[in-house]
Amino acid sequence: MMRAGFLLLFLLLAACSQNDQLQGLETAADKTPVFGDTFIEGSIGDASTLLPILASDSASGQINELVYNGLVRYDGALNVIGDLAESWEISKDNLTITFHLRKGIKWHDGAPFTSADVLFTYQLYIDPETPTAYAESYLQVKKAEAPDAYTFRVSYDKPYAPALMSWGFSVLPKHLLEGQDVSTSKLARKPIGTGPYRFVEWLGGEKIVLEANRDYFDGSPYIKRFVFRIIPDTSTQFLELQTGGLDYMSLLPLQYDRQTDTLAFRRLFNKYRYLAFGYTYLGYNLNRPFFKDRRVRQALSYAIDKQEIIDGVLLGYGKAATGPYKPDAWVYNPDVPRYPYNPEKARQLLAEAGWADSDGDGILDKDGRPFRFTIVTNQGNDLRSKAGEIIQRRFRQVGVDVQLRIIEWATFLKEFINPGNFDATILGWSTGPEPDQYNIWHSSKTGPRELNFVGYKNAEVDELLEKGRRVFDQQERKRSYDRIQQILAEDQPYTFLFVPESLQAVASRFHGITPTAAGIRYNFTQWYVPQTLQKFSR
Amino acid sequence: MYAYISRRLLMMIPLLIGITLISFTVIHLAPGEPTDLQTQMNPQAGSDLQAKLLKQYGLDKPLHEQYLLWLGRLVQLDFGNSFAQDNRPVFEKITERLPVTILLNLLSLLVILAVALPLGVISAIRRNSFFDRASTVLVFVGFAMPSFWLALLMMDWFGVRLGLLPVSGLKSLGYEYLTFSGQLFDRISHLILPVFIAAIGGLAGFSRYMRSNMLDVVRQDYIMTARAKGLPERTVIYKHALRNALLPVITILGLSLPGLIGGSVIFETIFAIPGMGKLFYDGVMMRDYPLIMGVLVIGAVLTLAGNLLADVSYALADPRIRQSS
Numbered sequence: 120m121m122r123a124g125f126l127l128l129f130l131l132l133a134a135c136s137q138n139d140q141l142q143g144l145e146t147a148a149d150k151t152p153v154f155g156d157t158f159i160e161g162s163i164g165d166a167s168t169l170l171p172i173l174a175s176d177s178a179s180g181q182i183n184e185l186v187y188n189g190l191v192r193y194d195g196a197l198n199v200i201g202d203l204a205e206s207w208e209i210s211k212d213n214l215t216i217t218f219h220l221r222k223g224i225k226w227h228d229g230a231p232f233t234s235a236d237v238l239f240t241y242q243l244y245i246d247p248e249t250p251t252a253y254a255e256s257y258l259q260v261k262k263a264e265a266p267d268a269y270t271f272r273v274s275y276d277k278p279y280a281p282a283l284m285s286w287g288f289s290v291l292p293k294h295l296l297e298g299q300d301v302s303t304s305k306l307a308r309k310p311i312g313t314g315p316y317r318f319v320e321w322l323g324g325e326k327i328v329l330e331a332n333r334d335y336f337d338g339s340p341y342i343k344r345f346v347f348r349i350i351p352d353t354s355t356q357f358l359e360l361q362t363g364g365l366d367y368m369s370l371l372p373l374q375y376d377r378q379t380d381t382l383a384f385r386r387l388f389n390k391y392r393y394l395a396f397g398y399t400y401l402g403y404n405l406n407r408p409f410f411k412d413r414r415v416r417q418a419l420s421y422a423i424d425k426q427e428i429i430d431g432v433l434l435g436y437g438k439a440a441t442g443p444y445k446p447d448a449w450v451y452n453p454d455v456p457r458y459p460y461n462p463e464k465a466r467q468l469l470a471e472a473g474w475a476d477s478d479g480d481g482i483l484d485k486d487g488r489p490f491r492f493t494i495v496t497n498q499g500n501d502l503r504s505k506a507g508e509i510i511q512r513r514f515r516q517v518g519v520d521v522q523l524r525i526i527e528w529a530t531f532l533k534e535f536i537n538p539g540n541f542d543a544t545i546l547g548w549s550t551g552p553e554p555d556q557y558n559i560w561h562s563s564k565t566g567p568r569e570l571n572f573v574g575y576k577n578a579e580v581d582e583l584l585e586k587g588r589r590v591f592d593q594q595e596r597k598r599s600y601d602r603i604q605q606i607l608a609e610d611q612p613y614t615f616l617f618v619p620e621s622l623q624a625v626a627s628r629f630h631g632i633t634p635t636a637a638g639i640r641y642n643f644t645q646w647y648v649p650q651t652l653q654k655f656s657r
Numbered sequence: 658m659y660a661y662i663s664r665r666l667l668m669m670i671p672l673l674i675g676i677t678l679i680s681f682t683v684i685h686l687a688p689g690e691p692t693d694l695q696t697q698m699n700p701q702a703g704s705d706l707q708a709k710l711l712k713q714y715g716l717d718k719p720l721h722e723q724y725l726l727w728l729g730r731l732v733q734l735d736f737g738n739s740f741a742q743d744n745r746p747v748f749e750k751i752t753e754r755l756p757v758t759i760l761l762n763l764l765s766l767l768v769i770l771a772v773a774l775p776l777g778v779i780s781a782i783r784r785n786s787f788f789d790r791a792s793t794v795l796v797f798v799g800f801a802m803p804s805f806w807l808a809l810l811m812m813d814w815f816g817v818r819l820g821l822l823p824v825s826g827l828k829s830l831g832y833e834y835l836t837f838s839g840q841l842f843d844r845i846s847h848l849i850l851p852v853f854i855a856a857i858g859g860l861a862g863f864s865r866y867m868r869s870n871m872l873d874v875v876r877q878d879y880i881m882t883a884r885a886k887g888l889p890e891r892t893v894i895y896k897h898a899l900r901n902a903l904l905p906v907i908t909i910l911g912l913s914l915p916g917l918i919g920g921s922v923i924f925e926t927i928f929a930i931p932g933m934g935k936l937f938y939d940g941v942m943m944r945d946y947p948l949i950m951g952v953l954v955i956g957a958v959l960t961l962a963g964n965l966l967a968d969v970s971y972a973l974a975d976p977r978i979r980q981s982s
Contacts, residue, residue, distance in 0.1 A: 159830065165931075167742035174742060250709050302713065302744050323753050324931025325827065350825060350929040354809055358824045361817050529689025529944055568707065657834060 152631060152647035154331070157344040157655040161356040161368040165324050165349045169310040171289035172243060172301065175252045182327055182347060185643070186227075187289035187312035190218050190237065190271070195635035195642060197449075197552045199284055203232070203313065204271075213278035213591050218286065220269040224336045226292050227317040234265035239293035241273075249301055256285035278589045280596060281555050315340045315644045324349055341631070341647035344655070360388070363654075366626040372434040375622040388624045389632070391639050394447055395621040398440045399502065399547040400613035401494070401510065405574040407542055409492055416611040417458065418468035422517045423510055424460035429617050432505045436622060440615035442604040443548070443556055447636065449593065450554040452601040455608035465517045476518055483518040491520040492542035497531045503545045506616060510545075536572050545616075554600050557584045560607070575612040628652040662969065669961045676957045677731070677950070681724050684949055690716070691740040691944040714740055727950065736954075737947035739940075747951040750936065755918060757827060758932040762917045764848065765855035773860050774906075777867025782894060784872065792864070800861035808854045808927045815850065823847050825929040851928045855921075866909065870902040877901075904975055911967025915959040 166179040171187055174180060190204040201207070204218040224232040243249055244257045259282070263273045275282060292311055296304060310318050315337070316329035329345040348365065350356045357374055359365045361384075370379065370390070379390060401423070403410040410416055425439040444451045474483040474490055483490040494510070496503040507523045514521045526535065535541045548559065558564050561584050562576035580603055587599040607613075623639065625632060631646045632639050648654070692710040711717045715726065730737055736747035776796070780789040816824035823829060829843050874880065875898050883893045920934030933952065940948035 157830070168744075176742070179742075247705070247709065250706065250713055252706060254706070307743055308745075322931075323750070324935065325929075346830060348826070348929070349931070351926040351935065352929070355812065355825045355927055355929055358809075358812050358817055362820070362824055364824060364826070364830075527689075527942070529693055529942065530687070532693050533688040533690065655831070657831065 149630065149649040151649070152341050152645070153650050154339065154341050155343050155650075156628075156648040156653040157346055158342045158629065158646070159346045159348055159364070159366045161348050161350050161359060161365040163351050163353065163356070166321075166327060166347075168307040169318070169321070170291070170301065170304060170307040172249065172251045172253065172291065173307065182329070183289055183310070185316040185329055185345060186310045186314045186318055187291070188314050189287035189289060190220070191283060191287050193287070193552060193637060193641065195633065195637050197636050202287070203290060207283070209283070209591070215272060215274040216283060216286070218271045220271060221336055222269055224313055225334065226313055227311045227332065230292065230294050232313055233268040234271045235268070236293045237271045237290050238263060238265045239297065240288070240291045243291065243296070243301060244288070253288065256281060278591065280588050280591055281553050284553055316345055335644070337644070340644035360624060366629065368624055370622040370624055372436045372622065375436065376434045379624065387627055389627050391623045391625065391634055392436065392620045393634060393638055394438060394445050395619050396445065396551055397547055397549040398443065398445065398618045399506065399545065399616045400440070401543055401545050401616060402573045402613045403543050404539060404541055405612060406539060407492070409490065409542065412472045413610055414468045414472040415474070416614070418465040418472070418517070419514065419519070420458035420611050420614040421461045421465035421468065422513050422519070423614055423616070424513060425616055427460070428506050428509050431509055432502050433617065433619055436620040437617045440618050442607055442615055443559070444550065444554065444600070444604065445618045448552070448554070450597055450600045452604040455605050457608070458611070458614070462517050469517065481518060482520045489520065490518065493522040493524055494543045494545060495524045495526060495531065495535050495541045496545040497528045498525050499528065502619070503547070507545050537568055539572065539574070554596070555588055557588060560584060560603070573612050575610070577606060577610065580606055628654065658972070662965070665965050672961065673957060674728070677728065677954060678724065680953045681727070681950060684946055685720055687944070689944050691946060692716070693944075727947075731954065736951040739948050740945040741943060741948070747947045750948060751933070751951055751955065754931055754933050754936050757930060758920045759917050761848070761851055761855060761930070761932065762920075764852045765859065766913065766917070768852060768856040769859040769863055772856070773863035774867050776860070777864040778871055778899060780864065780868045781871035781875070796861040796864050799857040802857070804854055804858055804921075805923050805927050807857070808850070808924070811850055811854065822850055825927070827930060851924070851930060855924060867902065867906065870905055871898065874898045874902045904971065907970050907974060908967045911963045911970065914963030914966065915956050918955060918959060
């Protein structure tokens, strides 16, 4: 979750789009969707397992998304719409959800899909024997039942706002998994779902091939074949893109900005950019005496020039973060205290907190202790280490001496984050359309191996987080989260650094791409290649 | 001879156990646990997932017990299941990656030998000539050049600009629709760049080695005798000198046997080749103990076998060693 590419979550659903494309003149024939052609996507990592219940990496997530369906999903405007479920009702007390499933849906092997599959999948998630990373939401369910073949009903003890969307999980085939050990199931290598694409082959470390499900309940997708090529190096991916070996890749800021501005590239590819669901932050260990004083944290935030980091590290393809939500989300609150770059203000706040350079060595000190600490971050994420270097220089200018340590991920977790053995850390969170961040900010989640590892405790935030989970009405929910954002901005347990942009290139022969708040991939089944532009006939 | 070989084979057993014991301990000393990647930093993971996974992988047992269990399975040639989310048998994961790794290494070794040996011989014969100096400079430039950088340049040049060769991978899309000769051509064209890049760094070692061997040998008395007999220079060099100078190369070849299954991470990453190097690297990063141990055991066995093979073939090639053993 923290490391891009490693732990998935919502990467596909990225919002706020800006279309960078050069649209040529289109003939009427180009606007008629036709079936055919192949879409080749490049991925830096191979999928780990195609059983969604066990997968937690983004590569697996991307394939599973095309092979399986949930009961509900997000549409292009990030509204929850029916997927396997035709409709649903939420009871007046917000405790029970009744899903009405679509009839006549078949698994890829021809077996009919019914509510028994949904119930079975739910039971699999909460089975203590199942090593899944997604049990949390389903453990909140009090009772789940399937009164008839096309109805599925769940009830909760307390209203739980993320409940509805939690049923967007991939529904698994009961007839193929029942009575089996899920961790050794053959479906992990050869999935059978209900989705728009069926599985064809998987050559480990090389590629995964899917083919259009012509009988898909929502109408057959137009693109006949989907090829997922594993190319671990982004420079190689870029060369492959130019030779036509790839139709789609995520570009680095450098590639987007400097290497794709040629006429030849613009003729063959459309570029898209939109804010990604996620942000990078500098988190302070609040158990360390240095950071106990809020003024010190505010001072450090003033000492950092966020725009400088965005310009230097992302070449400008990002936005300064003011809190844990991205600026174009419905839950985002723009009216929070901001910390524009202001070294004077930083020095002043530090002085108020009692830090002064009494021995004249250029480093602030208090009670004989110099203000000297270490920022740790994980290896393999260039953005973070570069941001660290820029921050290091800025802190030095206000008299704070900072060391930067970059550590391999597993060691980083074990030696630094888990035992709380760090001063400050640069990390990132992937977020999603769902605003619940209970696990990251609630004071009950500060234990070892839990996500509030900076040790943030604020009674009002705790209460608001609990309330935000219990309320269904979006306006009312927003009030809780607005206040949370205000408090977080005042407290600065993190210096929220930036929200990066997602930069994509898609071969221009693909039509039907309409960027929205959800990014571009949400309507992949509607993409098509006009007859005259089709490249692969088989 | 047979007694010697069987004695050597028996000796390998305690040696192998020692190697596995040390490797096993060292791997577990590295901080971090295989379960961390799946359970940490994930807001949706239940708190008991860690315990569940530890139990599933048998990591809740004391270390010596884990080792004995692992060793017990190994004796039955069972490498266990990977700790990665796919849970596949380690043996399957390794054998899936082996053929392409061996093919590439073998081909590049052949290219290295085919180029480096003549280069070394000629350099030795024409010592300090322009050819000698120029080839020395060139092979060392090849050795010192970062392979990923050279690879990207070649990919850009031959793949993108000239469009002659494929950029990466092992097969084209639609490979299965090609004729047999088309498939063969496709395969070869995908191999040219990787083999060339893999070979270029290895030229320096072998050619220098060959050169110095050759220089040693031509100073020997029997070469002088051969010349004194009035043998033509060609016969002196290519029959008497070369054969003797090749002897130490055999040892090196034997020692490069384990290298055949090892791959380079950087190289495989650049060319998008699913080989052993990337598998092992990812295994280490995820703390996938069974996979790491599997690769190490195979490597250890091949190293020991390579040593044995080198000694035996040395004996076969050199009558003096044959008689003294």
